[in-house]
Amino acid sequence: MAKPFQRVLLVSKYRDPSVRPGLQSLRDFLLAQGLPTFLESECAADIGESLGLPLLSFAEAKADSDLVIALGGDGTLLGTARQTAQSGIPILGINQGRLGFLADLSIDQVSEALPPILEGHYQQDLRSVLLAELWRGQDCAYSGLAINEVLIHKGGGESMIELQVQIDDRFVYTQRADGLIIATPTGSTAYAMSAGGPILTPTLAALLLVPICPHTLTARPLVVADTVKIRARLTARRQPAALSLDSHCSVPLEIGDEIVIRRASCSARFIHPEEENFFQILRGKLHWAESPGED
Structure with missing residues (x-):
């Protein structure tokens, strides 16, 4: 049994x-x-009240005694994880969104499932985090963390973009597509899955490159070790292109910009019920347990 939590944020x-x-x-x-x-x-500033609770910032929370409970969908958990990855504060998700691969519990399950977790009966799940840097010439114009994916895309335009991709300074390809997804195993069940990428188990030490609507039919998703450094240089575009991290920001790109992606030194720390496992989640969310209907 793990150490019980002493405070909840x-x-x-x-x-x-x-x-x-x-x-x-x-x-x-x-x-x-x-x-x-x-x-x-x-959160209190956003909803306009404190609900009668004392306030605490992420910076004031303690990794060895506090638990963050995030109520919402996977987007809420991703935003919370980006805030807490550097400090290692654990997060439990209560799903009030749509699909919810990361948020384990529904609000209706709280009274039954939450007490054992608070007492220390839980499993811990460390998820890899990506660090993305946007280099414009000799200057780093932007940097940030992503839990799901780094996305380089055509923005709001209709025309494809062209990217030159290197892995550990070795040329991989020049790709014309609507965009390129560089995903963690966590992100393999998000946008990367919608774009035709494989599902990776969360503990796999790997990164996933998935082109979005590539111009050539021979382009395929690529899985690489998470120790590599990926460089993607924007070499052509007719309309604005952009960089997004977990879909929470959109940074405009210019011709010649280079995005450098590698695994960050920190990890996102999620808490799950003891009896849960990844394949159970897949069966539930993707309805793998359902039998095909009869004609």
């Missing part, structure tokens, strides 16, 4: 008033358990 999907009843329900349940409970500072 609640965070919810931003700019979504529908999460307030769920937050209130979580607050009431945790306080009834006698567990010190806080509301994340930016």
